Amino acid sequence: MTEFRATITATESYFPSKIITNKDLEKTVDTSDEWIRTRTGITQRHQAKKGQAASHLAIEAIEKLLKKTKTAPEEIDLIIVGTISPDTFFPSTACRIIDAIGAKNAWGFDLSAACSGYIYALATADQFVRSGRYKKVIAVGVDVMSSILDPKDRNTCIIFGDGCGVTLIEPILKDTELGIIDHLCHVDGAGIDLLYMPAGGSLHPTTQETLDTGMHYLKQDGKTVFKHAVTEMARISEEILERNNISPSDIDVFIPHQANIRIIESAQKKLKLKDEQVIINIDQRANTTAGTIPTCLDMAQRDGRLEKGKMVLLTTFGAGFTAGAVLMRWSY
Numbered sequence: 001m002t003e004f005r006a007t008i009t010a011t012e013s014y015f016p017s018k019i020i021t022n023k024d025l026e027k028t029v030d031t032s033d034e035w036i037r038t039r040t041g042i043t044q045r046h047q048a049k050k051g052q053a054a055s056h057l058a059i060e061a062i063e064k065l066l067k068k069t070k071t072a073p074e075e076i077d078l079i080i081v082g083t084i085s086p087d088t089f090f091p092s093t094a095c096r097i098i099d100a101i102g103a104k105n106a107w108g109f110d111l112s113a114a115c116s117g118y119i120y121a122l123a124t125a126d127q128f129v130r131s132g133r134y135k136k137v138i139a140v141g142v143d144v145m146s147s148i149l150d151p152k153d154r155n156t157c158i159i160f161g162d163g164c165g166v167t168l169i170e171p172i173l174k175d176t177e178l179g180i181i182d183h184l185c186h187v188d189g190a191g192i193d194l195l196y197m198p199a200g201g202s203l204h205p206t207t208q209e210t211l212d213t214g215m216h217y218l219k220q221d222g223k224t225v226f227k228h229a230v231t232e233m234a235r236i237s238e239e240i241l242e243r244n245n246i247s248p249s250d251i252d253v254f255i256p257h258q259a260n261i262r263i264i265e266s267a268q269k270k271l272k273l274k275d276e277q278v279i280i281n282i283d284q285r286a287n288t289t290a291g292t293i294p295t296c297l298d299m300a301q302r303d304g305r306l307e308k309g310k311m312v313l314l315t316t317f318g319a320g321f322t323a324g325a326v327l328m329r330w331s332y
């Protein structure tokens with residue numbers, strides 16, 4: 001029997017054109033460009049226009065992906081959308097995307113894992129493709145964080161941005177030793193009340209009171225989340241490397257979730273990685289939640305840092321807490 005691995009065969013991304021700089025935020029909350037840059041590494045972020053939802057960002061990115069790879073929408077089997085800012089609770093963002101791009105033979109679903117949304121989507125895509133059942137799967141990481149942020153809360157509104165990254169996943173023969181080698185996904189419920197959106201779901205359905213008290217906005221205990229992120233990003237990276245007998249020095253490209261430059265630097269230090277091994281876009285894009293890793297992949301692919309045969313480690317951490325890592329050899 002022919003044995004397959006799954007591999008990423010194309011990347012794309014889309015960011016809304018409107019840019020909000022740190023200086024812009026100085027006008028709306030008590031903050032400074034200096035504080036944001038030194039405490040987070042962020043200088044600017046993109047913001048969706050009114051009415052521009054997660055599906056709209058994803059459709060822009062997927063249409064570019066299909067054009068670039070000369071793929072007809074009918075060839076797509078499955079679209080998995082990692083997001084915590086879906087257009088609506090239901091129908092899913094995936095349904096809207098599938099309809100809009102004319103992917104008549106595809107099915108799909110949204111997957112909620114916060115900042116780990118893309119890694120969970122990629123791990124799921126891997127299973128479907130590796131089994132030989134599906135030939136073309138799109139894994140999406142998209143978030144319109146501006147739709148769930150309190151613009152008056154300086155603890156949160158400065159950190160996040162809007163953006164989308166998409167990847168095409170296809171089978172590759174296992175004996176090429178290219179493609180996805182392993183993935184690891186993890187949940188630790190210690191984070192349930194540390195980074196969350198209290199209202200709007202079945203626990204606290206929307207009422208005038210939830211609106212008046214701002215329970216429909218994202219809340220975060222930044223300091224505590226920071227500590228967990230620093231530990232877990234390094235731990236999960238080490239676990240996936242160790243169980244595959246790979247040393248950090250064998251990694252050519254490390255793409256960590258982009259939550260805070262200090263978290264990235266801490267993971268880099270623990271893994272003893274050189275600057276040139278680490279991909280960073282938080283300075284220009286901020287934390288785009290499920291969008292950080294696929295947009296970094298697209299950036300690294302465009303600027304030539306991802307080449308055939310390179311060993312790549314993706315590592316994430318997010319609300320839940322969720323965490324995950326994917327190890328792969330780049331195949332094109």
Ligand SMILES: CC(C)(COP(=O)(O)OP(=O)(O)OC[C@H]1O[C@@H](n2cnc3c(N)ncnc32)[C@H](O)[C@@H]1OP(=O)(O)O)[C@@H](O)C(=O)NCCC(=O)NCCS
Pocket residue numbers: 030031032035036039040115154155158159195221222223224225226229259260263317318319
């Ligand atoms: C949110 C975060 C940037 C805050 O940075 P921090 O260094 O931990 O800052 P603190 O929360 O300790 O606040 C330090 C001070 O700065 C203040 N401050 C907070 N936000 C500020 C802002 N935007 N501008 C200016 N000052 C601010 C605080 O009020 C506090 O003041 P005080 O000392 O007078 O009380 C940081 O904790 C973080 O990145 N956390 C993790 C985020 C994360 O990973 N989230 C998602 C996981 S996917």
